[in-house]
Amino acid sequence: MVRLRRNFLPYLFLAIPIIIYLVWVIGPMFYTFYLSLTNWDGLSSPQFIGFRNYERLFTDRVFFLSLTNNMKWLASFVTVPVVLGLALAMILNRAVPGEKFFKMSFYMPMVLAMVVSGLIWGWLYHPRGGLINSVLVGLGIVEKGPGWLSDRDLALWSIIIVAIWRQVGYVMVLYLAGLKSINPEYLEAAKIDGANDWQVFRKVLLPLLMPVSVIVLVISVIDSLRAFDLVSVMTRGGPANSSSVLANYMYIQAFNNYRMGYAASIAVILFLISLVFIFIYLWRVMQDELEY
Amino acid sequence: MKNAQAYFKSPWRVLIFIVLVLTTIIWLVPIMTSLVTSIRTFNDILYRGFISWPEEITLGNFKTAWERGGLSRYLPNSFIITIPSLLLTMLFSSMGAYALARFNFRGNRLIFFTFVGGMLLPFQVLMLPVFKLTDFLGLYDTYWGLIFFHTAFQLGFCSFMLRNYMRTVPGEILEAARIDGCSEFRIWWRIMLPLTLPAIAAVATLEFTWIFNDYLWAIILLRSEKLKPITAGLASLQGQFVTDWPVIVAGALLGTLPTLLVFLFLQRYFIEGLTLGATK
Structure with missing residues (x-):
């Protein structure tokens, strides 16, 4: 009887969390797969149409534009913030005068809501009164500053810069934690063996930081696929969809055009791309598990 | 101060520190700009340019x-x-x-x-x-x-x-x-x-x-x-x-x-x- 109760107990603790998770997260995920095979306006009941949403997706110019933009975002995210964040972590890992202040300055953007960052930067980018153009014109670099958010070639990159501004602190935190966990004796040993600073970094430090780098990579990819708030606040995907990303395009299809089945198929594509990285992360967690 | 002396023992470190300070300033610009903007009026900024001494300072925007x-x-x-x-x-x-x-x-x-x-x-x-x-x-x-x-x-x-x-x-x-x-x-x-x-x-x-x-x-x-x-x-x-x-x-x-x-x-x-x- 006692044994039975003990076997039963964990399920008792897990009952509420599991039910909530199934109803609000896991169930909906599968329901989206179903919805992507239907024609649904959000009011009447969904109508099964097979893979027609996907067929249409492959001829949709805006879909590909948004996908490309997500990829540009992703490419920027796995390079610029990673290099900058790692560099800052290396610098701030030893006792720098004013260390606390520096760290705080880079952490701060992380705690601001995306919406807040978007609005603040929207003002910096303002064509006439904004700081950036004021400086450019003031220094005589240009006669008339560009419309950072209204120029087709600039809008997306202007938004990505804001995202990078937020992301650097995050990457830095992770690498700082990684660096703290490295035994300094390894580095000493390499130096005694005659390795120069660059060799120590390349051959000793980077490999030791590999586990952190995997996490950084996965987080960067997932964050760039989730991108929504900044675009929504700063440009709404414009001008002429030039800064549209999949999440925004999906939102517009679902809640402005009421093509919910079609929107679901966009979500499924996003999901399939992330799946690879979710598995990388799970594999990493699994390795930690095996060490126990 | 001892801390600082220990840190700046090579010119290389001084250079890194300068880069660090500049990067930090860039990082803080958006927030600083917002603080300055929030206490000015829009007309003031548009007519006199953002980089100018404010005509008046106001908390009216917050209100x-x-x-x-x-x-x-x-x-x-x-x-x-x-x-x-x-x-x-x-x-x-x-x-x-x-x-x-x-x-x-x-x-x-x-x-x-x-x-x-x-x-x-x-x-x-x-x-x-x-x-x-x-x-x-x-x-x-x-x-x-x-x-x-x-x-x-x-x-x-x-x-x-x-x-x-x-x-x-x-x-x-x-x-x-x-x-x-x-x-x-x-x-x-x-x-x-x-x-x-x-x-x-x-x-x-x-x-x-x-x-x-x-x-x-x-x-x-x-x-x-x-x-x-x-x-x-x-x-x-x-x-x-x-x-x-x-x-x-x-x-x-x-x-x-x-x-x-x-x-x-x-x-x-x-x-x-x-x-x-x-x-x-």
């Missing part, structure tokens, strides 16, 4: 954003949504985490990995069904619709973090309590939770800012202006004061004050929360 812009409503809404979500997530995830960390049973790993995988889901994949579900439950355009979703979605991350922490608690303490005839619920509540407090503080600090800063779900699950949290409210404010940037910026600064304060006072926990999952 406008607070009263006419509706921040006096949006900001309390954010707390009404965030605090119950936070409490519920922490409660349920600490229960689940205890079972996952401390019991061997069928499905343990499966449930654990479902939580871990779920926290990385691109949430677009949940958008339409959750919208429909919330509507079906009669919770569309209510605080509770949003609270339930946040509670559920954040369970993944919280359970993952707390479970890993709970595994490090020495088993002897729990065993001793068990022998004394303590029920499992008492052990969880009276022994496990107090021992997990550092992790709970770290995760909760992080979750507070995440839930507070959510924008996407607020615009999907709420429609009424009077229910909107600050993030969705700021987007409305932007629509209402399209060209009056000092008011928009002042509103953004006011809106970010709670998370900024949490960060300033609980910075240690915030950073711990971020690194909890990445390194052991």
Whole structure:
């Protein structure tokens, strides 16, 4: 009887969390797969149409534009913030005068809501009164500053810069934690063996930081696929969809055009791309598990 | 000062320090600019240029954003949504985490990995069904619709973090309590939770800012202006004061004050929360 109760107990603790998770997260995920095979306006009941949403997706110019933009975002995210964040972590890992202040300055953007960052930067980018153009014109670099958010070639990159501004602190935190966990004796040993600073970094430090780098990579990819708030606040995907990303395009299809089945198929594509990285992360967690 | 002397022992270090200072200044520019903008009038900025000595300094923008812009409503809404979500997530995830960390049973790993995988889901994949579900439950355009979703979605991350922490608690303490005839619920509540407090503080600090800063779900699950949290409210404010940037910026600064304060006072926990999952 006692044994039975003990076997039963964990399920008792897990009952509420599991039910909530199934109803609000896991169930909906599968329901989206179903919805992507239907024609649904959000009011009447969904109508099964097979893979027609996907067929249409492959001829949709805006879909590909948004996908490309997500990829540009992703490419920027796995390079610029990673290099900058790692560099800052290396610098701030030893006792720098004013260390606390520096760290705080880079952490701060992380705690601001995306919406807040978007609005603040929207003002910096303002064509006439904004700081950036004021400086450019003031220094005589240009006669008339560009419309950072209204120029087709600039809008997306202007938004990505804001995202990078937020992301650097995050990457830095992770690498700082990684660096703290490295035994300094390894580095000493390499130096005694005659390795120069660059060799120590390349051959000793980077490999030791590999586990952190995997996490950084996965987080960067997932964050760039989730991108929504900044675009929504700063440009709404414009001008002429030039800064549209999949999440925004999906939102517009679902809640402005009421093509919910079609929107679901966009979500499924996003999901399939992330799946690879979710598995990388799970594999990493699994390795930690095996060490126990 | 000794610290500084030790640091600047080579010219190389001096150079790095200068680069560091410049980068930091660039990083702070957006916030500094906003502070300056929020106390000026838009006409002043447009006629005299941004880089000019302000004609007058005013707190009027904050007042406008607070009263006419509706921040006096949006900001309390954010707390009404965030605090119950936070409490519920922490409660349920600490229960689940205890079972996952401390019991061997069928499905343990499966449930654990479902939580871990779920926290990385691109949430677009949940958008339409959750919208429909919330509507079906009669919770569309209510605080509770949003609270339930946040509670559920954040369970993944919280359970993952707390479970890993709970595994490090020495088993002897729990065993001793068990022998004394303590029920499992008492052990969880009276022994496990107090021992997990550092992790709970770290995760909760992080979750507070995440839930507070959510924008996407607020615009999907709420429609009424009077229910909107600050993030969705700021987007409305932007629509209402399209060209009056000092008011928009002042509103953004006011809106970010709670998370900024949490960060300033609980910075240690915030950073711990971020690194909890990445390194052991």
